[in-house]
Amino acid sequence: MRSLSHRCAVQEKELEGEDKISTSMTSLDFDCIVIGAGIQGSFTAYHLAKNKKKTLLLEQFLLPHSRGSSHGQTRIIRKAYEQDFYVHMMEECLQLWTLLEAETNTKLYRRTGLLVMGPERGQSFKLFKDTLKRNNVPTVSLERGEEFSRHIPHVTLRNGEGAIVDTTAGVLYADRALRAVQGYFQSLGGVIKDGEKVEDITPGSVVTVTTSAGVYRAKSLVITTGPWANALLSHTGLQLPLTVLKINVCYWREKVPGSYAARKRFPCFVHVGEEWFGHHIYGLPSNEYPGLVKICYHTGSETDPDKRDRQTDRSDIDILSQFVSRCLPGLDPEPAVVETCLYTVTPDHHFVLDRHPSHSNIIIGAGFSGHGFKFGPVVGKVLCELSLGQLPSHDLSPFKIQRFQNRSKPRL
Ligand SMILES: Cc1cc2nc3c(=O)[nH]c(=O)nc-3n(C[C@H](O)[C@H](O)[C@H](O)COP(=O)(O)OP(=O)(O)OC[C@H]3O[C@@H](n4cnc5c(N)ncnc54)[C@H](O)[C@@H]3O)c2cc1C
Ligand SMILES: O=C(O)[C@@H]1CCCCN1
Numbered sequence: 001m002r003s004l005s006h007r008c009a010v011q012e013k014e015l016e017g018e019d020k021i022s023t024s025m026t027s028l029d030f031d032c033i034v035i036g037a038g039i040q041g042s043f044t045a046y047h048l049a050k051n052k053k054k055t056l057l058l059e060q061f062l063l064p065h066s067r068g069s070s071h072g073q074t075r076i077i078r079k080a081y082e083q084d085f086y087v088h089m090m091e092e093c094l095q096l097w098t099l100l101e102a103e104t105n106t107k108l109y110r111r112t113g114l115l116v117m118g119p120e121r122g123q124s125f126k127l128f129k130d131t132l133k134r135n136n137v138p139t140v141s142l143e144r145g146e147e148f149s150r151h152i153p154h155v156t157l158r159n160g161e162g163a164i165v166d167t168t169a170g171v172l173y174a175d176r177a178l179r180a181v182q183g184y185f186q187s188l189g190g191v192i193k194d195g196e197k198v199e200d201i202t203p204g205s206v207v208t209v210t211t212s213a214g215v216y217r218a219k220s221l222v223i224t225t226g227p228w229a230n231a232l233l234s235h236t237g238l239q240l241p242l243t244v245l246k247i248n249v250c251y252w253r254e255k256v257p258g259s260y261a262a263r264k265r266f267p268c269f270v271h272v273g274e275e276w277f278g279h280h281i282y283g284l285p286s287n288e289y290p291g292l293v294k295i296c297y298h299t300g301s302e303t304d305p306d307k308r309d310r311q312t313d314r315s316d317i318d319i320l321s322q323f324v325s326r327c328l329p330g331l332d333p334e335p336a337v338v339e340t341c342l343y344t345v346t347p348d349h350h351f352v353l354d355r356h357p358s359h360s361n362i363i364i365g366a367g368f369s370g371h372g373f374k375f376g377p378v379v380g381k382v383l384c385e386l387s388l389g390q391l392p393s394h395d396l397s398p399f400k401i402q403r404f405q406n407r408s409k410p411r412l
Pocket of ligand 2: 078282298370372
Protein backbone atom coordinates (compact mmCIF):
# COMPACT_ATOMS: atom_id res chain seq x y z
CA MET A 1 0.00 0.00 0.00
CA ARG A 2 2.93 2.35 0.50
CA SER A 3 5.76 3.11 -1.86
CA LEU A 4 9.31 2.27 -0.89
CA SER A 5 10.46 5.89 -1.08
CA HIS A 6 7.71 6.91 1.23
CA ARG A 7 8.38 4.09 3.66
CA CYS A 8 11.93 5.38 3.96
CA ALA A 9 10.69 8.89 4.59
CA VAL A 10 8.41 7.62 7.34
CA GLN A 11 11.19 5.60 8.94
CA GLU A 12 13.39 8.68 8.97
CA LYS A 13 10.59 10.64 10.54
CA GLU A 14 10.12 7.93 13.16
CA LEU A 15 13.79 7.99 14.03
CA GLU A 16 13.79 11.76 14.31
CA GLY A 17 10.75 11.54 16.58
CA GLU A 18 12.20 8.83 18.81
CA ASP A 19 15.41 10.82 19.01
CA LYS A 20 13.57 13.89 20.17
CA ILE A 21 11.62 11.91 22.73
CA SER A 22 14.66 10.25 24.25
CA THR A 23 16.33 13.62 24.81
CA SER A 24 13.36 15.70 25.89
CA MET A 25 10.96 13.29 27.62
CA THR A 26 11.11 11.47 30.88
CA SER A 27 7.49 10.37 31.11
CA LEU A 28 4.53 10.02 28.79
CA ASP A 29 1.79 12.61 28.66
CA PHE A 30 -1.01 10.11 27.98
CA ASP A 31 -1.63 6.39 27.60
CA CYS A 32 -3.62 7.11 24.47
CA ILE A 33 -4.48 10.05 22.24
CA VAL A 34 -7.67 9.94 20.16
CA ILE A 35 -7.92 12.37 17.25
CA GLY A 36 -11.45 13.41 16.26
CA ALA A 37 -14.36 13.92 18.65
CA GLY A 38 -17.15 12.63 16.43
CA ILE A 39 -19.19 9.68 17.68
CA GLN A 40 -16.46 7.11 16.98
CA GLY A 41 -13.58 8.98 18.64
CA SER A 42 -15.77 9.97 21.58
CA PHE A 43 -16.84 6.37 22.24
CA THR A 44 -13.23 5.18 21.88
CA ALA A 45 -12.14 7.73 24.48
CA TYR A 46 -15.04 6.66 26.75
CA HIS A 47 -13.96 3.00 26.66
CA LEU A 48 -10.30 3.92 27.23
CA ALA A 49 -11.25 5.99 30.28
CA LYS A 50 -13.36 3.10 31.58
CA ASN A 51 -10.23 0.97 31.28
CA LYS A 52 -8.50 3.55 33.50
CA LYS A 53 -6.26 4.80 30.70
CA LYS A 54 -5.11 8.40 30.74
CA THR A 55 -6.73 9.61 27.53
CA LEU A 56 -6.66 12.81 25.48
CA LEU A 57 -9.40 13.46 22.92
CA LEU A 58 -8.41 16.12 20.37
CA GLU A 59 -10.89 17.99 18.16
CA GLN A 60 -10.07 20.58 15.52
CA PHE A 61 -13.28 22.59 15.99
CA LEU A 62 -14.90 24.06 19.08
CA LEU A 63 -17.53 21.60 20.32
CA PRO A 64 -20.30 21.14 19.44
CA HIS A 65 -19.92 21.65 15.69
CA SER A 66 -21.76 20.70 12.52
CA ARG A 67 -18.93 20.34 10.00
CA GLY A 68 -18.36 16.56 10.15
CA SER A 69 -20.66 13.51 10.20
CA SER A 70 -21.98 13.16 13.76
CA HIS A 71 -24.12 16.30 14.20
CA GLY A 72 -27.90 16.63 13.90
CA GLN A 73 -30.66 15.46 16.17
CA THR A 74 -31.38 11.96 14.88
CA ARG A 75 -29.99 8.73 13.42
CA ILE A 76 -31.57 5.36 12.68
CA ILE A 77 -30.61 2.36 14.80
CA ARG A 78 -31.60 -1.02 13.37
CA LYS A 79 -30.77 -4.68 13.25
CA ALA A 80 -32.08 -4.90 9.68
CA TYR A 81 -28.94 -5.37 7.59
CA GLU A 82 -27.95 -7.46 4.60
CA GLN A 83 -24.98 -8.98 6.45
CA ASP A 84 -24.97 -11.11 9.60
CA PHE A 85 -21.90 -9.42 11.10
CA TYR A 86 -23.70 -6.10 11.54
CA VAL A 87 -26.65 -7.86 13.22
CA HIS A 88 -24.23 -9.57 15.62
CA MET A 89 -22.53 -6.27 16.49
CA MET A 90 -25.91 -4.65 17.08
CA GLU A 91 -26.78 -7.14 19.84
CA GLU A 92 -24.09 -5.66 22.07
CA CYS A 93 -24.58 -2.13 20.75
CA LEU A 94 -28.15 -1.99 21.99
CA GLN A 95 -26.96 -3.01 25.47
CA LEU A 96 -24.21 -0.40 25.45
CA TRP A 97 -26.59 2.37 24.35
CA THR A 98 -28.88 1.41 27.23
CA LEU A 99 -25.91 1.49 29.59
CA LEU A 100 -24.95 5.00 28.44
CA GLU A 101 -28.56 6.11 28.95
CA ALA A 102 -28.36 4.84 32.54
CA GLU A 103 -24.88 6.27 33.19
CA THR A 104 -25.87 9.73 32.00
CA ASN A 105 -29.56 9.66 32.92
CA THR A 106 -30.39 10.70 29.35
CA LYS A 107 -32.94 9.31 26.90
CA LEU A 108 -31.00 8.47 23.76
CA TYR A 109 -33.16 5.89 21.99
CA ARG A 110 -36.79 5.87 20.88
CA ARG A 111 -38.13 2.63 19.52
CA THR A 112 -40.19 3.18 16.36
CA GLY A 113 -39.46 0.09 14.26
CA LEU A 114 -37.96 0.25 10.76
CA LEU A 115 -40.01 -0.50 7.67
CA VAL A 116 -37.90 -2.14 4.94
CA MET A 117 -39.70 -1.91 1.60
CA GLY A 118 -38.72 -2.57 -1.99
CA PRO A 119 -39.20 -4.93 -4.93
CA GLU A 120 -40.06 -8.26 -3.27
CA ARG A 121 -38.06 -10.31 -5.76
CA GLY A 122 -35.11 -7.92 -5.77
CA GLN A 123 -31.81 -9.14 -4.34
CA SER A 124 -31.56 -6.43 -1.70
CA PHE A 125 -35.03 -6.94 -0.21
CA LYS A 126 -34.47 -10.70 -0.10
CA LEU A 127 -31.12 -10.24 1.63
CA PHE A 128 -32.65 -8.00 4.30
CA LYS A 129 -35.53 -10.40 4.84
CA ASP A 130 -33.37 -13.53 4.99
CA THR A 131 -30.82 -11.95 7.34
CA LEU A 132 -33.56 -10.78 9.70
CA LYS A 133 -35.11 -14.28 9.76
CA ARG A 134 -31.80 -16.15 10.06
CA ASN A 135 -30.87 -14.06 13.09
CA ASN A 136 -34.29 -14.35 14.72
CA VAL A 137 -34.79 -10.60 14.77
CA PRO A 138 -38.39 -9.82 15.78
CA THR A 139 -40.19 -8.70 12.61
CA VAL A 140 -43.66 -8.15 11.20
CA SER A 141 -44.29 -8.87 7.50
CA LEU A 142 -47.06 -6.80 5.98
CA GLU A 143 -49.12 -7.74 2.91
CA ARG A 144 -49.64 -4.98 0.38
CA GLY A 145 -53.19 -3.66 0.56
CA GLU A 146 -55.51 -3.17 3.51
CA GLU A 147 -53.17 -4.77 6.07
CA PHE A 148 -50.24 -2.57 5.11
CA SER A 149 -52.29 0.67 5.02
CA ARG A 150 -53.82 -0.06 8.42
CA HIS A 151 -50.39 -0.39 10.05
CA ILE A 152 -48.55 2.19 7.99
CA PRO A 153 -50.92 4.84 6.66
CA HIS A 154 -49.97 7.45 4.04
CA VAL A 155 -47.34 5.22 2.38
CA THR A 156 -47.88 3.82 -1.12
CA LEU A 157 -46.51 0.36 -1.73
CA ARG A 158 -46.44 -0.53 -5.42
CA ASN A 159 -47.37 -3.76 -7.11
CA GLY A 160 -44.54 -6.26 -6.53
CA GLU A 161 -43.15 -4.43 -3.50
CA GLY A 162 -42.77 -6.17 -0.17
CA ALA A 163 -42.71 -4.76 3.38
CA ILE A 164 -41.12 -6.09 6.54
CA VAL A 165 -40.73 -4.24 9.85
CA ASP A 166 -37.71 -4.69 12.13
CA THR A 167 -39.48 -4.02 15.42
CA THR A 168 -36.23 -3.57 17.39
CA ALA A 169 -35.24 -0.48 15.37
CA GLY A 170 -35.71 3.15 16.24
CA VAL A 171 -34.24 6.62 16.47
CA LEU A 172 -31.08 7.65 18.30
CA TYR A 173 -30.88 11.22 19.52
CA ALA A 174 -27.52 11.97 17.95
CA ASP A 175 -26.46 15.38 19.30
CA ARG A 176 -27.62 14.33 22.75
CA ALA A 177 -25.68 11.06 22.47
CA LEU A 178 -22.49 12.86 21.52
CA ARG A 179 -22.83 15.22 24.47
CA ALA A 180 -23.58 12.32 26.80
CA VAL A 181 -20.60 10.18 25.81
CA GLN A 182 -18.18 13.13 25.89
CA GLY A 183 -19.54 14.28 29.26
CA TYR A 184 -19.21 10.81 30.76
CA PHE A 185 -15.65 10.50 29.42
CA GLN A 186 -14.77 13.78 31.16
CA SER A 187 -16.43 12.66 34.38
CA LEU A 188 -14.05 9.66 34.35
CA GLY A 189 -11.07 12.05 34.19
CA GLY A 190 -10.68 12.09 30.40
CA VAL A 191 -9.34 15.25 28.78
CA ILE A 192 -10.97 16.87 25.75
CA LYS A 193 -9.11 19.64 23.97
CA ASP A 194 -11.29 21.19 21.30
CA GLY A 195 -10.32 23.96 18.92
CA GLU A 196 -6.98 22.15 18.49
CA LYS A 197 -6.26 20.93 15.01
CA VAL A 198 -3.73 18.11 14.71
CA GLU A 199 -1.07 19.29 12.29
CA ASP A 200 1.49 16.51 12.51
CA ILE A 201 1.94 12.96 13.77
CA THR A 202 5.32 11.38 14.40
CA PRO A 203 4.91 7.59 14.62
CA GLY A 204 7.18 5.52 16.86
CA SER A 205 6.99 3.40 20.00
CA VAL A 206 5.92 6.69 21.54
CA VAL A 207 3.65 8.65 19.19
CA THR A 208 4.06 12.42 19.10
CA VAL A 209 1.09 14.54 18.06
CA THR A 210 1.54 18.21 17.23
CA THR A 211 -1.51 20.45 17.27
CA SER A 212 -2.13 24.12 16.61
CA ALA A 213 -1.62 24.64 20.37
CA GLY A 214 0.77 22.02 21.73
CA VAL A 215 2.72 18.77 21.49
CA TYR A 216 1.50 15.56 23.16
CA ARG A 217 2.98 12.09 23.49
CA ALA A 218 1.30 8.76 24.11
CA LYS A 219 1.87 5.02 23.90
CA SER A 220 -0.87 4.66 21.31
CA LEU A 221 -2.89 6.78 18.94
CA VAL A 222 -6.40 6.32 17.55
CA ILE A 223 -7.32 8.20 14.37
CA THR A 224 -11.09 8.73 14.01
CA THR A 225 -11.19 11.86 11.90
CA GLY A 226 -14.17 10.99 9.67
CA PRO A 227 -14.01 12.88 6.35
CA TRP A 228 -10.47 14.05 7.23
CA ALA A 229 -9.14 10.48 7.69
CA ASN A 230 -6.77 10.61 4.74
CA ALA A 231 -5.54 14.09 5.69
CA LEU A 232 -4.38 12.68 9.03
CA LEU A 233 -3.17 9.37 7.64
CA SER A 234 -0.91 11.23 5.20
CA HIS A 235 1.33 11.98 8.21
CA THR A 236 1.75 8.24 8.70
CA GLY A 237 2.44 7.22 5.09
CA LEU A 238 -0.93 5.61 4.44
CA GLN A 239 -3.88 6.50 2.21
CA LEU A 240 -7.18 4.61 2.12
CA PRO A 241 -9.64 4.46 -0.79
CA LEU A 242 -12.18 6.79 0.84
CA THR A 243 -14.60 9.11 -0.93
CA VAL A 244 -16.19 12.04 0.90
CA LEU A 245 -19.77 12.81 -0.14
CA LYS A 246 -21.92 15.80 0.70
CA ILE A 247 -25.37 14.63 1.76
CA ASN A 248 -28.36 16.95 1.45
CA VAL A 249 -30.34 16.25 4.61
CA CYS A 250 -33.90 17.07 3.54
CA TYR A 251 -36.97 17.64 5.68
CA TRP A 252 -40.41 17.41 4.03
CA ARG A 253 -43.58 19.10 5.34
CA GLU A 254 -46.63 17.03 6.33
CA LYS A 255 -49.80 18.15 4.56
CA VAL A 256 -51.71 17.17 7.71
CA PRO A 257 -49.48 17.93 10.72
CA GLY A 258 -48.63 14.81 12.69
CA SER A 259 -49.60 12.26 10.02
CA TYR A 260 -46.05 10.81 9.92
CA ALA A 261 -45.21 11.51 13.57
CA ALA A 262 -43.18 9.29 15.89
CA ARG A 263 -45.88 9.84 18.54
CA LYS A 264 -48.41 8.31 16.08
CA ARG A 265 -46.07 5.31 15.81
CA PHE A 266 -44.92 6.06 12.27
CA PRO A 267 -41.68 4.07 11.81
CA CYS A 268 -38.29 4.83 10.32
CA PHE A 269 -38.10 3.41 6.81
CA VAL A 270 -35.69 2.41 4.08
CA HIS A 271 -36.59 1.79 0.44
CA VAL A 272 -34.11 -0.76 -0.87
CA GLY A 273 -33.24 -2.01 -4.34
CA GLU A 274 -32.02 -0.51 -7.57
CA GLU A 275 -35.12 1.44 -8.46
CA TRP A 276 -34.01 4.90 -7.34
CA PHE A 277 -30.90 5.06 -9.54
CA GLY A 278 -29.21 2.31 -7.57
CA HIS A 279 -29.31 3.82 -4.09
CA HIS A 280 -31.48 3.40 -1.02
CA ILE A 281 -33.76 6.15 0.26
CA TYR A 282 -34.44 6.37 3.98
CA GLY A 283 -36.49 8.43 6.38
CA LEU A 284 -37.36 9.06 10.00
CA PRO A 285 -40.75 10.03 11.46
CA SER A 286 -41.47 13.69 12.20
CA ASN A 287 -40.16 14.46 15.65
CA GLU A 288 -37.29 16.94 15.99
CA TYR A 289 -38.84 19.63 13.77
CA PRO A 290 -42.63 19.48 14.29
CA GLY A 291 -44.44 18.74 11.03
CA LEU A 292 -41.26 17.83 9.12
CA VAL A 293 -40.12 14.35 8.07
CA LYS A 294 -36.41 13.71 7.39
CA ILE A 295 -35.87 11.81 4.13
CA CYS A 296 -32.45 11.42 2.48
CA TYR A 297 -30.84 9.76 -0.51
CA HIS A 298 -28.11 7.31 0.52
CA THR A 299 -25.46 8.97 -1.64
CA GLY A 300 -24.34 12.44 -2.70
CA SER A 301 -21.70 14.33 -4.63
CA GLU A 302 -18.01 14.09 -3.94
CA THR A 303 -16.54 16.97 -1.98
CA ASP A 304 -13.54 18.23 -0.05
CA PRO A 305 -14.67 18.41 3.61
CA ASP A 306 -13.13 21.89 3.92
CA LYS A 307 -14.92 23.14 0.80
CA ARG A 308 -18.24 21.33 1.13
CA ASP A 309 -20.31 24.50 0.81
CA ARG A 310 -19.01 24.95 -2.73
CA GLN A 311 -20.63 21.64 -3.71
CA THR A 312 -24.09 22.71 -4.86
CA ASP A 313 -25.34 19.63 -6.76
CA ARG A 314 -29.01 19.01 -5.97
CA SER A 315 -29.78 16.15 -8.36
CA ASP A 316 -30.39 13.90 -5.33
CA ILE A 317 -33.15 16.28 -4.22
CA ASP A 318 -34.90 15.84 -7.58
CA ILE A 319 -34.82 12.06 -7.06
CA LEU A 320 -36.17 12.47 -3.52
CA SER A 321 -38.99 14.72 -4.78
CA GLN A 322 -40.05 11.97 -7.20
CA PHE A 323 -39.87 9.39 -4.42
CA VAL A 324 -41.95 11.54 -2.06
CA SER A 325 -44.62 12.21 -4.72
CA ARG A 326 -44.88 8.53 -5.50
CA CYS A 327 -44.54 6.87 -2.09
CA LEU A 328 -45.47 9.45 0.56
CA PRO A 329 -48.47 11.36 -0.80
CA GLY A 330 -49.09 13.06 2.56
CA LEU A 331 -45.92 15.15 2.19
CA ASP A 332 -45.28 18.29 0.21
CA PRO A 333 -42.83 17.12 -2.52
CA GLU A 334 -40.48 20.10 -2.10
CA PRO A 335 -38.08 20.02 0.87
CA ALA A 336 -38.85 22.63 3.54
CA VAL A 337 -35.37 22.44 5.11
CA VAL A 338 -32.06 21.24 3.64
CA GLU A 339 -29.10 20.71 5.97
CA THR A 340 -25.67 19.22 5.22
CA CYS A 341 -23.81 16.19 6.53
CA LEU A 342 -20.81 14.24 5.19
CA TYR A 343 -20.37 10.56 4.39
CA THR A 344 -16.89 8.97 4.15
CA VAL A 345 -17.38 5.96 1.93
CA THR A 346 -15.27 2.85 1.30
CA PRO A 347 -15.54 0.88 -1.97
CA ASP A 348 -17.57 -1.90 -0.28
CA HIS A 349 -19.39 0.40 2.19
CA HIS A 350 -17.98 -1.52 5.15
CA PHE A 351 -16.00 0.24 7.88
CA VAL A 352 -12.25 0.33 8.47
CA LEU A 353 -11.42 -0.89 12.00
CA ASP A 354 -7.80 -1.92 12.05
CA ARG A 355 -4.22 -1.31 13.06
CA HIS A 356 -2.01 0.81 10.85
CA PRO A 357 -0.13 -1.67 8.61
CA SER A 358 3.30 -0.23 9.58
CA HIS A 359 2.75 1.19 13.08
CA SER A 360 0.97 -1.27 15.36
CA ASN A 361 0.25 1.35 18.04
CA ILE A 362 -1.70 3.53 15.59
CA ILE A 363 -5.31 2.42 15.28
CA ILE A 364 -7.70 3.53 12.57
CA GLY A 365 -11.50 3.87 12.62
CA ALA A 366 -12.68 5.27 9.30
CA GLY A 367 -14.97 4.91 6.29
CA PHE A 368 -18.25 4.58 8.17
CA SER A 369 -20.03 4.98 4.82
CA GLY A 370 -23.14 6.73 6.10
CA HIS A 371 -24.23 4.03 8.55
CA GLY A 372 -21.78 4.09 11.46
CA PHE A 373 -23.49 6.14 14.17
CA LYS A 374 -25.55 3.31 15.65
CA PHE A 375 -22.39 1.20 16.03
CA GLY A 376 -20.50 3.88 17.99
CA PRO A 377 -20.47 1.97 21.30
CA VAL A 378 -19.01 -1.21 19.75
CA VAL A 379 -16.71 0.64 17.35
CA GLY A 380 -15.30 2.53 20.34
CA LYS A 381 -14.92 -0.70 22.28
CA VAL A 382 -12.96 -2.54 19.58
CA LEU A 383 -10.76 0.48 18.77
CA CYS A 384 -9.99 0.72 22.49
CA GLU A 385 -9.15 -3.02 22.57
CA LEU A 386 -6.85 -2.70 19.55
CA SER A 387 -5.07 0.28 21.09
CA LEU A 388 -4.50 -1.69 24.32
CA GLY A 389 -3.08 -4.62 22.37
CA GLN A 390 -6.04 -6.82 23.37
CA LEU A 391 -7.87 -9.32 21.21
CA PRO A 392 -10.92 -7.51 19.79
CA SER A 393 -14.22 -8.81 21.14
CA HIS A 394 -15.81 -8.83 17.65
CA ASP A 395 -14.70 -10.40 14.40
CA LEU A 396 -12.99 -7.56 12.55
CA SER A 397 -12.20 -9.48 9.34
CA PRO A 398 -14.76 -7.53 7.23
CA PHE A 399 -13.12 -4.28 8.33
CA LYS A 400 -9.47 -4.91 7.55
CA ILE A 401 -7.33 -2.51 5.49
CA GLN A 402 -5.87 -5.52 3.68
CA ARG A 403 -9.06 -5.85 1.62
CA PHE A 404 -8.11 -2.72 -0.32
CA GLN A 405 -4.74 -4.14 -1.34
CA ASN A 406 -5.34 -3.51 -5.02
CA ARG A 407 -7.64 -0.55 -4.68
CA SER A 408 -5.74 1.98 -2.59
CA LYS A 409 -5.62 5.61 -3.69
CA PRO A 410 -2.47 6.76 -5.48
CA ARG A 411 0.49 6.21 -3.22
CA LEU A 412 2.05 9.12 -1.45
C1 LIG B 1 -27.07 12.57 6.50
C2 LIG B 1 -26.50 11.44 7.30
C3 LIG B 1 -27.35 10.48 7.81
C4 LIG B 1 -26.85 9.40 8.53
N1 LIG B 1 -27.73 8.49 9.03
C5 LIG B 1 -27.27 7.50 9.81
C6 LIG B 1 -28.18 6.65 10.45
O1 LIG B 1 -29.40 6.81 10.30
N2 LIG B 1 -27.69 5.68 11.25
C7 LIG B 1 -26.36 5.50 11.44
O2 LIG B 1 -25.99 4.60 12.17
N3 LIG B 1 -25.45 6.31 10.84
C8 LIG B 1 -25.89 7.31 10.05
N4 LIG B 1 -25.01 8.18 9.47
C9 LIG B 1 -23.57 7.92 9.58
C10 LIG B 1 -22.94 8.41 10.86
O3 LIG B 1 -23.48 9.67 11.24
C11 LIG B 1 -21.43 8.46 10.67
O4 LIG B 1 -21.00 7.17 10.25
C12 LIG B 1 -20.70 8.83 11.93
O5 LIG B 1 -21.21 10.03 12.46
C13 LIG B 1 -19.21 8.96 11.64
O6 LIG B 1 -18.58 9.44 12.80
P1 LIG B 1 -17.02 9.75 12.85
O7 LIG B 1 -16.71 9.95 14.28
O8 LIG B 1 -16.29 8.73 12.07
O9 LIG B 1 -16.83 11.12 12.01
P2 LIG B 1 -17.06 12.65 12.42
O10 LIG B 1 -18.30 12.83 13.17
O11 LIG B 1 -16.89 13.47 11.19
O12 LIG B 1 -15.87 12.94 13.42
C14 LIG B 1 -14.55 13.19 13.01
C15 LIG B 1 -14.02 14.33 13.82
O13 LIG B 1 -12.64 14.48 13.60
C16 LIG B 1 -12.33 15.84 13.67
N5 LIG B 1 -11.04 16.10 13.01
C17 LIG B 1 -10.77 15.95 11.69
N6 LIG B 1 -9.50 16.32 11.43
C18 LIG B 1 -8.96 16.71 12.60
C19 LIG B 1 -7.68 17.22 12.98
N7 LIG B 1 -6.70 17.44 12.08
N8 LIG B 1 -7.47 17.51 14.28
C20 LIG B 1 -8.43 17.33 15.21
N9 LIG B 1 -9.67 16.87 14.90
C21 LIG B 1 -9.93 16.56 13.62
C22 LIG B 1 -13.51 16.47 12.93
O14 LIG B 1 -13.62 17.86 13.15
C23 LIG B 1 -14.67 15.67 13.46
O15 LIG B 1 -15.26 16.25 14.60
C24 LIG B 1 -25.46 9.27 8.75
C25 LIG B 1 -24.59 10.24 8.24
C26 LIG B 1 -25.11 11.33 7.53
C27 LIG B 1 -24.14 12.35 7.01
O1 LIG C 1 -27.59 3.75 8.85
C1 LIG C 1 -28.77 3.87 8.63
O2 LIG C 1 -29.58 3.18 9.23
C2 LIG C 1 -29.25 4.88 7.60
C3 LIG C 1 -30.38 4.39 6.80
C4 LIG C 1 -30.01 3.52 5.67
C5 LIG C 1 -28.90 4.08 4.89
C6 LIG C 1 -27.78 4.48 5.73
N1 LIG C 1 -28.14 5.33 6.80
